[in-house]
Amino acid sequence: MGLEMVGGDADVPAYDSGFGYGWAGVWSTLASLLFLWSMVQDHLPFQLEDHLAALARRVLAAVSPYVTITIDEHAADSFARSEAYRAAEAYLSATCAGRAARLRADLPDGSDRVSLAVDDHVEVVDDFRGARLCWRKTKTLRHTNVIAWNPREEERRAYRLTFHRRHRALVEAAYLPHVLAEGRAVTVRNRQRRLFTNNTSGDWAGGEDGPRVWSHVKLEHPSTFATLAMDPARKQEIVDDLEMFRDGKEYYASVGKAWKRGYLLFGPPGTGKSTMIAAMANFLDYDVYDLELTAVKSNTELRRLFIETTGKFIIVIEDIDCSIDLTGKRKKSNKNDKKKKKKKMPWDNDEEDNDGKVTLSGLLNFIDGLWSACGGERIIIFTTNHKEKLDPALIRRGRMDMHIEMSYCCFEGFKVLANNYLGVAEHELFGEIRRLLEEVNMTPADVAENLMPRSKKKDVDACLGKLVKALKEASREAALAAKPLALNKDEDKDEEGTDEDEDDDNSSITSSGHDSDSDDEEEKTTKKKEAKKRINKNK
Numbered sequence: 001m002g003l004e005m006v007g008g009d010a011d012v013p014a015y016d017s018g019f020g021y022g023w024a025g026v027w028s029t030l031a032s033l034l035f036l037w038s039m040v041q042d043h044l045p046f047q048l049e050d051h052l053a054a055l056a057r058r059v060l061a062a063v064s065p066y067v068t069i070t071i072d073e074h075a076a077d078s079f080a081r082s083e084a085y086r087a088a089e090a091y092l093s094a095t096c097a098g099r100a101a102r103l104r105a106d107l108p109d110g111s112d113r114v115s116l117a118v119d120d121h122v123e124v125v126d127d128f129r130g131a132r133l134c135w136r137k138t139k140t141l142r143h144t145n146v147i148a149w150n151p152r153e154e155e156r157r158a159y160r161l162t163f164h165r166r167h168r169a170l171v172e173a174a175y176l177p178h179v180l181a182e183g184r185a186v187t188v189r190n191r192q193r194r195l196f197t198n199n200t201s202g203d204w205a206g207g208e209d210g211p212r213v214w215s216h217v218k219l220e221h222p223s224t225f226a227t228l229a230m231d232p233a234r235k236q237e238i239v240d241d242l243e244m245f246r247d248g249k250e251y252y253a254s255v256g257k258a259w260k261r262g263y264l265l266f267g268p269p270g271t272g273k274s275t276m277i278a279a280m281a282n283f284l285d286y287d288v289y290d291l292e293l294t295a296v297k298s299n300t301e302l303r304r305l306f307i308e309t310t311g312k313f314i315i316v317i318e319d320i321d322c323s324i325d326l327t328g329k330r331k332k333s334n335k336n337d338k339k340k341k342k343k344k345m346p347w348d349n350d351e352e353d354n355d356g357k358v359t360l361s362g363l364l365n366f367i368d369g370l371w372s373a374c375g376g377e378r379i380i381i382f383t384t385n386h387k388e389k390l391d392p393a394l395i396r397r398g399r400m401d402m403h404i405e406m407s408y409c410c411f412e413g414f415k416v417l418a419n420n421y422l423g424v425a426e427h428e429l430f431g432e433i434r435r436l437l438e439e440v441n442m443t444p445a446d447v448a449e450n451l452m453p454r455s456k457k458k459d460v461d462a463c464l465g466k467l468v469k470a471l472k473e474a475s476r477e478a479a480l481a482a483k484p485l486a487l488n489k490d491e492d493k494d495e496e497g498t499d500e501d502e503d504d505d506n507s508s509i510t511s512s513g514h515d516s517d518s519d520d521e522e523e524k525t526t527k528k529k530e531a532k533k534r535i536n537k538n539k
């Protein structure tokens with residue numbers, strides 16, 4: 001967690017004069033020491049300065065009744081900010097910032113409210129069950145010989161919590177857990193959900209929290225399950241499944257399964273697949289990572305993208321069948337190709353064989369390899385208009401646990417849209433619309449477009465009338481489209497009949513119903529047949 005505890009410190013809190021000194025004495029001694037220190041400091045090399053500071057701390061620790069806990073911004077081996085630091089920052093901003101003399105203002109991404117945090121080197125005091133606890137935010141420059149790409153990496157920030165020795169048990173057992181829990185709760189309360197997309201590799205520049213492989217905007221899609229048009233029973237099934245997943249940490253652990261779930265959304269364009277993803281994110285309060293697979297250059301890059309995700313989230317790959325030639329990678333190469341190929345060694349790079357592209361195995365690994373279990377709960381969603389084009393390995397249960405078909409608008413779905421767009425639950429045209437929807441395939445997107453009022457004054461009759469007209473039009477078009485087919489079928493049948501006639505002369509005459517009594521007709525028919533036979537012979 002990045003917590004470091006020392007007994008005693010130079011940061012003796014100003015609120016307590018507990019050693020029996022008078023204030024005047026303390027200040028004058030301190031002033032003299034500081035003056036002396038600044039004089040000496042100018043002439044000391046770095047290493048000696050560090051050494052002296054450590055020595056001073058040890059001396060103070062021996063005599064001071066105070067304990068200091070340091071919460072560093074970054075854990076030793078991590079780019080990312082430590083969770084304890086973020087929780088402490090959120091806790092102090094929410095509970096103690098009001099008492100600080102100097103504050104730092106910030107406007108978080110997409111937020112309308114300015115957030116205030118305690119400024120560097122400012123001290124604030126917190127009370128907890130009768131104990132007084134002193135927080136100070138420190139900023140030091142790291143003495144490093146490494147030439148840093150980003151100068152900000154040189155700065156080392158930390159929160160220092162100083163308190164009297166007698167409160168040590170209380171702080172460890174109750175206060176720190178309280179700070180972490182409150183800080184996390186504040187973070188969740190203030191959190192803006194975010195929509196991430198992957199940067200192209202060239203843009204992986206360093207940021208304050210490490211290299212940026214994702215960039216994000218505020219996720220503002222208003223879709224919810226209440227506004228989603230689909231069969232209510234199926235909708236409830238999905239909501240139940242999501243709830244089971246969200247609250248299933250213990251269950252997943254008990255059955256030895258990584259806490260993740262895959263959903264495959266398939267169906268024609270405009271049936272609500274993207275809308276469903278937004279509804280899921282809003283329901284679960286998760287971020288969304290919209291992965292543009294065509295921009296990912298290799299399996300290694302895909303893994304890196306996965307590792308750089310944080311928190312609870314949904315990873316989405318839209319139109320998976322168009323994103324990558326997945327089935328092609330599974331085709332068997334012919335024997336000659338096999339001979340030409342050098343034997344593949346475990347250390348050979350996967351990408352070499354695949355023009356540096358993401359492969360099916362890379363994607364499968366991304367979904368449920370060992371890496372996919374890092375970091376807690378996550379949902380992976382694929383969307384496609386053509387489920388049949390996908391490799392079965394990609395969508396088997398366990399990878400894509402639930403297959404959800406988004407289909408044409410049913411009457412129940414229409415009622416949801418009518419309520420969303422026009423605020424009506426009943427209307428005399430509903431009966432006709434129900435009948436037409438049973439006859440015609442219309443996507444929810446088309447139904448919604450027809451229901452959309454054209455002016456601020458919602459004219460319910462006009463909008464529903466427009467929909468009825470559009471449905472009738474679609475019905476007519478469907479009938480017209482079906483007619484040539486039917487005609488073609490009839491023609492095919494006729495042709496089949498004629499062919500049979502040609503094969504079997506006698507039967508054709510009887511079955512075709514020609515007037516066998518008429519000599520002229522008979523003569524004509526015989527002549528025609530003879531002519532045909534001649535033509536066929538010549539052919």
Ligand SMILES: Nc1ncnc2c1ncn2[C@@H]1O[C@H](COP(=O)(O)OP(=O)(O)OP(=O)(O)O)[C@@H](O)[C@H]1O
Nearest residue numbers: 227228229268269270271272273274275444445448
């Ligand atoms: N089931 C639905 N419920 C509510 N609105 C819907 C639904 N389906 C479509 N819509 C409306 O139609 C629009 C387009 O839908 P959406 O983008 O979700 O379709 P899609 O299935 O993702 O299409 P594509 O396959 O082309 O990506 C949405 O903005 C929404 O307004």
Ligand SMILES: [Mg+2]
Nearest residue numbers: 273274318383
């Ligand atoms: Mg879509």
